[in-house]
Amino acid sequence: MALIVQKYGGTSVGSIENIQKVAERVIESCERGNRLVVVLSAMAGHTDSLIKLSREIAETPDPRELDVLMATGEQVSVSLFAMAVKSMGYDCCSLLGFQAAIHTDQFYGRARIRKIDTDRLFKELEENRVIAVAGFQGIDEQRNITTLGRGGSDTTAVALAAALNADLCEIFTDVEGVFSADPNICTHAKKLKRVSYEEMLELASLGAKVLEIRSVEFAKKFNVPIHVRSSFTRNEGTMVVAEDREMERVLVSGVVFDRNQARITMVKVPDRPGIAFKIFDPVSKAGIVVDMIIQNTSAEGLADLTFTVTRTDFQEAIELVREVAKQIGAEKVLGDQNIAKVSIVGLGMRNHAGIATTMFDALSKENINISMISTSEIKISCVIEEKYTELAVRSLHEAFGLGDEKQED
Amino acid sequence: MALIVQKYGGTSVGSIENIQKVAERVIESCERGNRLVVVLSAMAGHTDSLIKLSREIAETPDPRELDVLMATGEQVSVSLFAMAVKSMGYDCCSLLGFQAAIHTDQFYGRARIRKIDTDRLFKELEENRVIAVAGFQGIDEQRNITTLGRGGSDTTAVALAAALNADLCEIFTDVEGVFSADPNICTHAKKLKRVSYEEMLELASLGAKVLEIRSVEFAKKFNVPIHVRSSFTRNEGTMVVAEDREMERVLVSGVVFDRNQARITMVKVPDRPGIAFKIFDPVSKAGIVVDMIIQNTSAEGLADLTFTVTRTDFQEAIELVREVAKQIGAEKVLGDQNIAKVSIVGLGMRNHAGIATTMFDALSKENINISMISTSEIKISCVIEEKYTELAVRSLHEAFGLGDEKQED
Numbered sequence: 001m002a003l004i005v006q007k008y009g010g011t012s013v014g015s016i017e018n019i020q021k022v023a024e025r026v027i028e029s030c031e032r033g034n035r036l037v038v039v040l041s042a043m044a045g046h047t048d049s050l051i052k053l054s055r056e057i058a059e060t061p062d063p064r065e066l067d068v069l070m071a072t073g074e075q076v077s078v079s080l081f082a083m084a085v086k087s088m089g090y091d092c093c094s095l096l097g098f099q100a101a102i103h104t105d106q107f108y109g110r111a112r113i114r115k116i117d118t119d120r121l122f123k124e125l126e127e128n129r130v131i132a133v134a135g136f137q138g139i140d141e142q143r144n145i146t147t148l149g150r151g152g153s154d155t156t157a158v159a160l161a162a163a164l165n166a167d168l169c170e171i172f173t174d175v176e177g178v179f180s181a182d183p184n185i186c187t188h189a190k191k192l193k194r195v196s197y198e199e200m201l202e203l204a205s206l207g208a209k210v211l212e213i214r215s216v217e218f219a220k221k222f223n224v225p226i227h228v229r230s231s232f233t234r235n236e237g238t239m240v241v242a243e244d245r246e247m248e249r250v251l252v253s254g255v256v257f258d259r260n261q262a263r264i265t266m267v268k269v270p271d272r273p274g275i276a277f278k279i280f281d282p283v284s285k286a287g288i289v290v291d292m293i294i295q296n297t298s299a300e301g302l303a304d305l306t307f308t309v310t311r312t313d314f315q316e317a318i319e320l321v322r323e324v325a326k327q328i329g330a331e332k333v334l335g336d337q338n339i340a341k342v343s344i345v346g347l348g349m350r351n352h353a354g355i356a357t358t359m360f361d362a363l364s365k366e367n368i369n370i371s372m373i374s375t376s377e378i379k380i381s382c383v384i385e386e387k388y389t390e391l392a393v394r395s396l397h398e399a400f401g402l403g404d405e406k407q408e409d
Numbered sequence: 410m411a412l413i414v415q416k417y418g419g420t421s422v423g424s425i426e427n428i429q430k431v432a433e434r435v436i437e438s439c440e441r442g443n444r445l446v447v448v449l450s451a452m453a454g455h456t457d458s459l460i461k462l463s464r465e466i467a468e469t470p471d472p473r474e475l476d477v478l479m480a481t482g483e484q485v486s487v488s489l490f491a492m493a494v495k496s497m498g499y500d501c502c503s504l505l506g507f508q509a510a511i512h513t514d515q516f517y518g519r520a521r522i523r524k525i526d527t528d529r530l531f532k533e534l535e536e537n538r539v540i541a542v543a544g545f546q547g548i549d550e551q552r553n554i555t556t557l558g559r560g561g562s563d564t565t566a567v568a569l570a571a572a573l574n575a576d577l578c579e580i581f582t583d584v585e586g587v588f589s590a591d592p593n594i595c596t597h598a599k600k601l602k603r604v605s606y607e608e609m610l611e612l613a614s615l616g617a618k619v620l621e622i623r624s625v626e627f628a629k630k631f632n633v634p635i636h637v638r639s640s641f642t643r644n645e646g647t648m649v650v651a652e653d654r655e656m657e658r659v660l661v662s663g664v665v666f667d668r669n670q671a672r673i674t675m676v677k678v679p680d681r682p683g684i685a686f687k688i689f690d691p692v693s694k695a696g697i698v699v700d701m702i703i704q705n706t707s708a709e710g711l712a713d714l715t716f717t718v719t720r721t722d723f724q725e726a727i728e729l730v731r732e733v734a735k736q737i738g739a740e741k742v743l744g745d746q747n748i749a750k751v752s753i754v755g756l757g758m759r760n761h762a763g764i765a766t767t768m769f770d771a772l773s774k775e776n777i778n779i780s781m782i783s784t785s786e787i788k789i790s791c792v793i794e795e796k797y798t799e800l801a802v803r804s805l806h807e808a809f810g811l812g813d814e815k816q817e818d
């Protein structure tokens with residue numbers, strides 16, 4: 001008898017009919033002898049309409065109260081789901097953040113889970129109940145409602161699996177699993193059977209939207225096996241698990257891209273100690289994350305400093321940087337929002353030389369210019385012109401032979 | 410500096426605009442030096458749409474989960490309201506049932522408040538915050554969400570006023586106060602300035618919909634003065650307070666009616682001891698409340714037994730009674746749903762004879778037949794044919810001189 005935590009996203013519970021289908025699927029798993037804890041997101045569209053409502057009340061709604069409002073989304077899903085399961089003759093009870101004792105810090109809208117008290121959860125499991133836990137929400141020390149931010153239900157599921165020492169965490173979503181590339185771009189993209197936490201972390205942070213990055217960090221830390229799969233089919237998806245020897249043989253697991261990228265260049269910066277701090281301090285204080293940074297120093301003691309931020313943060317970042325540029329006497333500040341980041345990820349990179357060369361070669365053959373490069377142990381990212389995104393992904397996918405072998409590429 | 414609990418109903422918070430108006434009104438009261446605890450209902454229509462949603466999932470939705478679902482209605486109102494107050498520059502925080510520590514028994518859908526822990530409430534008041542409490546909801550001993558039933562927000566408000574030892578409980582609603590009769594029927598109905606808890610209890614249980622009866626019981630028990638008034642005007646409403654000498658001089662305070670009535674008659678029942686128990690035991694076990702009961706015994710040892718229930722319970726009740734009739738050998742069972750109950754209420758009845766006579770006389774002058782009568786210390790109720798309801802109310806209103814003296818009746 002296995003203890004399984006399942007998570008269903010907003011589309012999976014997007015209608016009464018879909019909620020009933022999820023209930024049936026959960027009951028099937030119970031009938032195979034499993035004990036089930038089911039984490040649900042808000043019904044698709046619900047969260048957005050709540051945000052809209054709050055904006056009608058106040059331009060910048062109070063963060064504490066916004067979390068109280070947002071938390072109703074998952075409360076609706078879990079209660080309807082529990083009704084569905086009960087009406088099918090199985091015992092079930094919903095638990096909200098405060099009832100499941102999901103304790104977080106106090107950062108409204110982006111809280112982090114600190115601890116889960118499992119007493120109530122184990123009590124309900126012992127009563128042979130399916131437990132439906134509201135994803136995305138918790139409580140802080142003062143019993144205020146907090147939310148974990150978009151995609152937080154994945155984190156709820158993995159954190160619960162870790163706290164309950166569950167055998168498996170199944171993440172049901174609207175895609176079939178993790179692919180070697182976006183199947184909308186590479187028609188022959190292959191579903192990966194197994195991928196390591198490390199690779200998944202890179203894939204998630206570099207643009208793959210299939211799992212929320214914090215949930216993968218949690219899974220890695222507590223060694224929770226994750227099965228990412230479709231809620232609309234019965235096919236096996238992708239297992240996200242600890243690294244093993246088999247995995248290291250794979251040079252490149254996948255190609256990912258991210259269009260939410262923009263570049264800012266400060267031209268002819270006096271190259272003195274402390275300059276980088278002066279430039280990046282106001283940016284980081286504004287909560288803006290800087291991704292890649294490149295500095296070219298010229299002979300005259302003047303440097304060009306280039307860095308990337310998300311396109312969402314671009315406007316705010318460039319205004320802050322223009323302010324600094326005036327103060328330190330840089331010549332000018334340039335911005336470019338028509339860029340994309342294309343990356344390859346694979347455990348095998350650690351031990352194999354020549355992978356970067358293959359990547360650069362594939363891109364140059366298509367006359368795609370690389371403006372920035374960043375590498376880690378298991379990934380290489382290149383910034384290119386946005387218009388070449390699909391071409392770059394397809395070329396790299398082919399160059400590393402990632403396609404489904406059964407089909408012609 | 411007074412501590413005031415205010416309650417606003419569903420229509421008062423039925424739109425973003427209305428929520429903002431409530432926020433303004435609350436702030437006005439703060440600026441007059443008061444400390445405010447504000448209890449809100451769900452936005453008008455919200456509760457009904459949640460019920461509809463639950464019915465799509467299951468014919469008879471699980472009561473525990475229905476309460477979890479219902480509780481989101483007030484959660485939405487209080488969070489939006491708190492955002493509105495904060496955006497106007499005043500500090501405010503919302504508290505849900507579990508945060509305001511409103512402890513109830515475990516009867517889902519109709520829970521009763523047992524105790525309120527006021528620690529958090531006083532803490533927030535000391536921080537000079539307006540507190541927005543979600544009406545209608547609480548938690549049981551196991552921290553399950555419970556709801557108090559329709560109109561439960563009135564009870565929340567009065568219970569909070571009692572627990573906090575507040576100076577006043579203001580119930581804002583869509584009418585101007587308590588009237589001598591329904592102004593839709595008697596155009597010259599008079600707004601009552603003051604009414605006793607006892608009278609209000611009778612008025613509420615006999616058909617006046619302005620206050621939920623349990624809230625009046627609470628107010629009486631803890632001597633909480635209630636001010637019932639309109640959320641759409643600034644006019645004074647009706648004070649519901651402890652009885653005083655002045656009130657006893659008023660013979661009749663108001664005329665009320667209730668159309669949700671039906672009559673069941675069991676004809677020619679063998680008149681043996683224990684028969685009444687046999688008839689009413691299954692009815693009460695089905696949770697059906699029997700109101701008036703009349704028994705006429707004839708010479709042959711056969712009785713006719715007539716009683717009233719709400720029209721909502723009529724079908725279920727008559728089926729149960731038909732079953733009993735067969736068992737005990739009664740001749741037949743008759744039902745009548747075209748009846749109404751008209752009542753007069755007044756503290757002065759205690760010490761004055763002749764009030765019943767005046768009532769019967771007024772009805773007979775209009776040729777209205779009285780089929781059942783029930784009396785208590787401060788009320789007289791008559792069951793009549795439904796079609797005479799308005800006529801009866803108007804005649805009684807005039808017979809006891811209850812109209813507004815400034816206007817012609």
